Amino acid sequence: MRDRGMEVLEPHxxxxxxxxxxxxxxxxxDPNTRYSQTKPTGSNNYEC
Numbered sequence: 001m002r003d004r005g006m007e008v009l010e011p012h013x014x015x016x017x018x019x020x021x022x023x024x025x026x027x028x029x030d031p032n033t034r035y036s037q038t039k040p041t042g043s044n045n046y047e048c
Contacts (some may be wrong), residue, residue, distance in 0.1 A: 015028075
């Protein structure tokens with residue numbers, strides 16, 4: 001996919017980056033966090 005100019009996101013890298021931020025770590029470890037609070041904004045039309 002990178003060969004076709006697409007950005008490829010690695011889940012383990014994203015998690016590492018998120019946990020490095022105090023607010024990200026709090027959000028992930030908070031048992032009261034719901035999916036509706038964390039889903040990406042913008043277009044939800046992803047093509048596979």
